Amino acid sequence: MNNDTDTIAAIITPPGRGGVGIVRVCGKTIEPFIAPLLGGTKLAPRMAVYRPFLDGNGEDIDRGLALYFPAPGSYTGEETLELHGHGGPVVMDRLLQRVISIGARQARPGEFSERAFLNGKLDLAQAEAVADLIEATTEQAAQGAARTLRGQFSRRIDTLRESLVQLRVYVEAAIDFPEEEIDFLSDGKVERDLHALSRQITELLQQTSQGVLLTEGMAVAIAGKPNAGKSSLLNMLAGYDRAIVTDVPGTTRDILMEQINLDGLPVRIIDTAGLRDSLDPVEQEGIRRAWQQITEADQILWVVDSSIGAELAAPIWPEYQQRFPGGNNVTVVLNKIDLRADQPKIERHGSQHHPTIAISAQTGEGVNSLRDHLKMAAGFTGASEGLFTARRRHLSALEYARASIELAVRHLQGVAAGELVAEELRQAQNQLEEITGMTSSDDLLGVIFSSFCIGK
Numbered sequence: 001m002n003n004d005t006d007t008i009a010a011i012i013t014p015p016g017r018g019g020v021g022i023v024r025v026c027g028k029t030i031e032p033f034i035a036p037l038l039g040g041t042k043l044a045p046r047m048a049v050y051r052p053f054l055d056g057n058g059e060d061i062d063r064g065l066a067l068y069f070p071a072p073g074s075y076t077g078e079e080t081l082e083l084h085g086h087g088g089p090v091v092m093d094r095l096l097q098r099v100i101s102i103g104a105r106q107a108r109p110g111e112f113s114e115r116a117f118l119n120g121k122l123d124l125a126q127a128e129a130v131a132d133l134i135e136a137t138t139e140q141a142a143q144g145a146a147r148t149l150r151g152q153f154s155r156r157i158d159t160l161r162e163s164l165v166q167l168r169v170y171v172e173a174a175i176d177f178p179e180e181e182i183d184f185l186s187d188g189k190v191e192r193d194l195h196a197l198s199r200q201i202t203e204l205l206q207q208t209s210q211g212v213l214l215t216e217g218m219a220v221a222i223a224g225k226p227n228a229g230k231s232s233l234l235n236m237l238a239g240y241d242r243a244i245v246t247d248v249p250g251t252t253r254d255i256l257m258e259q260i261n262l263d264g265l266p267v268r269i270i271d272t273a274g275l276r277d278s279l280d281p282v283e284q285e286g287i288r289r290a291w292q293q294i295t296e297a298d299q300i301l302w303v304v305d306s307s308i309g310a311e312l313a314a315p316i317w318p319e320y321q322q323r324f325p326g327g328n329n330v331t332v333v334l335n336k337i338d339l340r341a342d343q344p345k346i347e348r349h350g351s352q353h354h355p356t357i358a359i360s361a362q363t364g365e366g367v368n369s370l371r372d373h374l375k376m377a378a379g380f381t382g383a384s385e386g387l388f389t390a391r392r393r394h395l396s397a398l399e400y401a402r403a404s405i406e407l408a409v410r411h412l413q414g415v416a417a418g419e420l421v422a423e424e425l426r427q428a429q430n431q432l433e434e435i436t437g438m439t440s441s442d443d444l445l446g447v448i449f450s451s452f453c454i455g456k
């Protein structure tokens, strides 16, 4: 049980105005809040009762529903009181301040979920899925987060961990009987089991990387010369007129961001200001920001007006080409093919062989191929059955675990050193346990839960 049992409170509904707003209070006991706040006696478990919410002078702050969840049958596993009042920022804030004046303290971001984890209501991957479900921007991402929250990912980790522990026990037993150690280790079982583990981790890694894509999505920057059709492409991909399209060069002066959904893959599209030399300080600032976005994006769509022959000959300006980080995530989009009778041809220069896709941002021709290309570039294989969300830290833990298993195979094949094999297995087990939080450092928990919002 969590030892940190001071009573915490927060507004758990989003800021702003709505029909209902909720303040949650939770800790070792909620007893001290009942008489002064609700003006009555005990609350029956899980029964909504209509009560006044009283201030220090016994006057109503609001009236609403009070709900009591006795421990351990609550989200956090602790005694919990929920006050459902009217969802206005002032009334909610007054209610929270009142609860604090009686003896609660404002909850830190993610503290409810952290307590749920510390009290064993959720494992760490599930607690992360709570945040991912709330943040989900596509239906598939939300479904995937719900699966992780239900424990689908954690069960896969636990199954792997169990096989690993069994093998570890076998190897440790061999070490304990040194005269038989070599027989134990060279009878083929250990090596077979290690290979099987490595295969299982590889399979889970594939699904986990899809899960990370669902959680994180992909950032795509649309860049190119003014008037190439960048804003038109953004509108086409977004499915509605998001950006102002004009034939006056330099209309996009700031960065426009749009969230789109590519068969479940969340994609942030960034339309960057027309990149050209300019003396206008506003435009210069837009261009500076554009470059920053380009540097950070996962994919760059470099849009070219293919109706201008000269542009086709050297689709990317040499002076810009050198600024692409790595250059391997650039796709050349030959736009305005509707204006050309013949199919656009592209001549490649130098060592840069960027994939090229011909489209019309006006008629939509070729845009579906571009969508498929983006999914492929991200490595997203599409919404398969049972997709679950995951995070980058899960991916790297699985990679470390697999590396340890592979090292164990080498130790076994080399000098059949039981102790080294056992040590690698221990390391792999630790990695798997960090995913679900069976073993975790305070630092890791701090990083994870502090990224939650207040009230989660």
Ligand code: GDP
Pocket (backbone or CB within 6 Å): 225, 226, 227, 228, 229, 230, 231, 232, 233, 244, 245, 246, 247, 249, 250, 251, 252, 274, 335, 336, 337, 338, 339, 359, 360, 361, 362, 363
């Ligand atoms: P940006 O400056 O790169 O954002 O370019 P815009 O999207 O504002 O487009 C510049 C001009 O080109 C506008 O007049 C658009 O209507 C036109 N345009 C953009 N894409 C196409 C296309 O595929 N075909 C044709 N014919 N015109 C286009």
